[in-house]
Structures are given as C-alpha cells and as structure tokens.
Amino acid sequence: MNSDVKIKCRNLWKIFGADPESFMQKYKGNPSPQDLSNEKYIGAVQDVSFDVHAGEILIIMGLSGSGKSTLIRCITRLNDPTTGKIDYEGKDLLEATAEELIELRRHKMGMVFQSFGLLPHRDVLSNVAFPLEVQGLKKPEREAKAREMIELVGLQGRESYFPRELSGGQQQRVGIARSLAVGPDVWFLDEPFSALDPLIRAEMQDEFIRLQKLLKKTIVFITHDFEEAVKLADRIGIMKDGRMVQLDTPEQIVLHPANEYVAEFSRNAPHERIVTVRAIMQPIEHEISAENGIDAGALIGKVAKKVLDASEPLPVIENEKVVGTVDRKAMMDSLFGQDE
Template sequence: MTTPMQQGAAPAAAAPATKLECRSVWKLFGAGAEGYPIDRPEAADSARLAQAGLVGAVRDVNLGVREGEIFVIMGLSGSGKSTLVRCLSRLVEPTHGEILFNGENLLAASPKRMIEIRRHHMGMVFQHFALLPHLSVLGNVAFPLEVQGVGRAEREARARQMISLVGLEGREGFFPRELSGGQQQRVGIARSLAVEPELWFLDEPFSALDPLIRREMQDEFIRLQSVLRKTIVFITHDFDEAIRLADRIAIMKDGAVVQVGTPEDLVLRPADDYVAEFTRGVAQAKVVRVGSLMEAGAAPTDAPTVEEGAPIADTASLFAGGLQEIGVRARDGRVLGRLTRDAVVTVMMQG
C-alpha cells in the first residue's frame, strides 16, 4: 500500500466526546433473573446460567458511542442486538451494569426522568413504521411534539420542516395508506427527528423495504446525517448496509460484543474466525477509506477532490483520462492531502 499521511499534513482533530457508554451491561431472561448474582465472576459462566434456567440475551457489553458518529450494531438473528438497543433506552430493563448518557446513569434515573429523556433527547425508528393510520403525514410527524405539549402552530411548523427535510414536501395531507413503503419510512424518520433528538436509535429501519427502495433510503440517510450530524445507534444484520453507513461497527454473537472497529478494521483485522466469516465476501475497496491511503501534499489545482471518509471503490471513476492523483478533503472542505492512482489500483486488485 501507499505510504499513509506523512509529516507536514494537517493535524488530526481531537476525538469527539462519548455521548453514550455501556459498562458491563447484562440482560438475563428467566425466573429469578433480577436476583441472580451476575456480578460474581463464576456466575457469568454459560453453564451456571443454564443451570439457573436463565438466558443471557445481552452479556457483559462494554462500548462507547461518540458524539456525531453512526455506530452500527450488527449480528445474526438472535445475537442480542435489538435487545441491547432497547436496553440503551431502557425500553427493556437491563439486569446489571451502567448506561451513561451525557454522563448520567440511566439505570439510576426515575421513570419520570426516563420519560423526559426519551421525549426530549432520544429519537427512535423501528423496522415497522407504526404510523397512526387516522393521522395525516403532518399529524404523524407532529404527534411527538403534541405529546410534549408544544402549541399547534409551533409543532406544525417544525413538522413541516422535517417533512421537507426527508423529501415529502407536498404530501403533508396524505394518510399512511396513500404512501409507498419508502415514503412511510420517511414519515417515521421525520417523526423521530421532530423532537430534535441528541441520540437517534434506528432498529433495522430499512429491512422491510424492497432492495431498490432500501438503497434509496440508505442514500437519504447518508444525506440527512451530512446535514444533521446526529449521534446514531443503527441496528442491522446486513454487512453491506453496515459498511455503507457506519463510522464504527460492533459485531455481536450470543449476546456478547465480539469486536468493535471501523469497517476497515473488521475486514482487514478480524478479531476471530466469526468476524472473519462475517466479512469474508467484502471487497477491500469497499471498506478501505481514502484517508488511510492519502499522502501529504496537494494535488494539481485542476484535479477533482474526494472526502477522506469515502471508500476507495468510489474514487476509481475520478481517475478517468489518465489522471494520476486527486485531492483529499475534510468534511469542512479543507485540503488534507492527495490520493494517487497507483494506491487505488493496488487496493482494487486485492479484491
């Protein structure tokens, strides 16, 4: 591979603050789960749990979600990913551990405080759209604001902004039955954004959609994130979807987190055979990011530029006509370095 960014390049930005953190989080199901001494080392053994008639749906999870990132949790069906995301918002009560949101331990929060946090600081989108059939698009999007007690004029004005943001302007008066599946999901996204959440949970939001609509919604999601810069926890079982969307990915198996890393980390440096099998069919060019291969120095002024977070696969067409190097820019437009044709060809040939 080409030499990575060298001395003289722009300094790395400080790491974002941690918005949400899990510390030794467990969720046990079964009679007596609440009284089971899971904090004792021997009690966490799978055989001991089985002997006690308990199932560890979430097992000793430790992870942190950084402000402004898309953090994807993925695994096969039954791996515990949906249970974990419900524990993070206390829709399901964890059996043990700590969940810190902006430094506040949610497991110590009163029911009243949790309702306040969910209403004002968290947004949620699930696989099933759960739109209210008797309300219009405008009514559905404004509904969580109505629950908050926001006045009609203000809540409808904000709802219209969100409807426009997700590309449904002009359909405010439509009812859910008059919308396609992709449009219904856009309404669900707009509704969850209406409360202007700090933290956004999405549990397999596109899995019920047809492949073409799903791809369209992924593109829309990427566009929204480029505008909003939300802190997002996104659940999926589709690795292709994960690598398109994620800044980092946590892979779960049997309730435990096996590895956390960037898509590039997981494909190039899998922690074990399970992760390796999960990522086996993924081409390196889809996950290796431009920032990993860029070199110091500016490209020619007439050369195109690409964002540092883009996958190498997206840059191949920019080298048309024999161009030998292109510029690399940060999200804010700053020039960070250059990417050479040879570096791209090397990765593309590695399959």
C-alpha cells in the same frame, strides 16, 4: 468523528429466566456460558461495554438472536438491563426515575423501528406532529415544526395523505420525520429499512446519509446487513451470542477481523468502497517527489485506475507531506485478494 462521549455503556447484562438478579449475585456478576446453560437462563446481552461518540453513526449488527435489538432496548431502557451502567451525558440512566425517562424520550431521544408505527387514522402532518402534541406544544407551533420535518425528508405536498395512501418508503420517511420532530440529541434506529424492497432500501440509505450530513446527530443504528453497515457507519460493533466480539471502523473490520465469525461477515465486503490508500501504502524507502501524489484518505476504488496505469509506485500524501507509496501489486492484492 467527535471524541466527546455521549453514551457510555459498561458491563451490561440482560438475563432472562426465573430470577436474573439472584442468578447474577450467585456468580458475582460474571456467569459463564456454561453457568447460563446449566441453570436454564438466557444471556441476551452479556458483559457489553462501549462508548457512543457525539456526532457518530455507530452501527450494531449481528445475526438474528445475537442480542443487537435487546442491547438497544437496554440503552433506551425499553428493557431494563439486569446489571451494568449506562451513562448519558454524565447521568446514570439506570438510576433515572420513570418521569425522568419520559422526559428524556420526549426531548432527547428519537426512535425509529422496523415497523413504521404510524397512526392509521391520522394524516402525515398529524403523525409527524404527534410527539410535539404529547409535549404539549400549541397546534400552530407543532404543525409548523412538523411541516419543516416533512420538507426535510422530501414529503412536502403529502401532508394530508394517510399512511395507507403512501408507499413503504414514504411511510418510513414519515416515521423518520416524526422521530426528528422533537429535535433529539441521540437517534436510535432498529432495522429501519429491513422491511423495504431493495431499491427503496438503497434510496432510504442515501436519504439517511443526506440527513446526517445536515443534522449531525449521534446515532445508534441496528442492522443485520453488513453492506448497509459499511455504507452508513463510522464504526461497527458486531455481536454474537449476546457479546460484542469486535467494535471498530469498517476498514479495520474488513482488514483485521477479530475472529472467523467477523471474517465471515466481511468476506465479500466491497473493499473498493471501504479501504483507504493509507491502509495499503508502503513506507518510504527514500525521499521522493510529491508530484502525481494520491491522498492517503482516498478510497482505493476511487484511485485504482490511476495506480494500475502507473509504471512506478505513486507517492501517498497526507497533510501536504509524502507519507508512503502505493504500487500496482498492493492495489491488486487489496482489490482482489493476495495469491495463495
């Protein structure tokens, strides 16, 4: 993951009520849950701070009403935060003018939402080209770019179809192609696959992974589905009651949940597809050979058979050096849980 920070959010609050600004001033910018309740305000986003790194997929998740969708709308300023700071490439978005925001959304930000939002009277080509038309590109140029995006998402041959002639998955591909047509630096997706049937949803997740390997976008993705999150994310932020309760890699969230709320999300998580050998290895007690070694970064599901078939602990290799060992018990505990 690139360490460059693309977006920096600090102390974001989004309060709904009679006079949110005065309310925040009264409590010096940090009201308690009891203060909110007493004065009948809703803290949809409460004192949230985090960074989004260039090239990463950051997934924000939580149950319905946790504040995840409000948060992404604050970052894009579809809803203005009540207080806080959003730094985008060194510029405070909360200080941006309406004209500057329009330019950012036209040229720097791509957005995909749960409702596909396609224009029913336009065909696929025209739908994908629409944001380029808004930018003022001439028809040959915007259609050439649109065809490129249509091919990228696997819809070539359907350029003249109308949305009503497409399946749900195909409609979402059109939405994805349209959002990518402007060449966005940052891609925001709010529950983009949740309206799809499970099989189509899995197909779209795989397509999303394929596109990210090609395009290497900076992505903020909202979901309520932990399985989807661990499949797609570099890091996951889990929200509850407007607050970010944990932000970490899928592996760390599964192995070290911050509280019972997070633990409940990850309780049935597929460890074999999340946990690496590095996380379960034991330290070296004496010098051993690297023969028959296992990569420290390998997922345990990929190497479980090799470890379970071995009569002795196997060396774990990182940067061509033995950094630990892994044995049958550690593998069994990680896959199936430790004995009570």
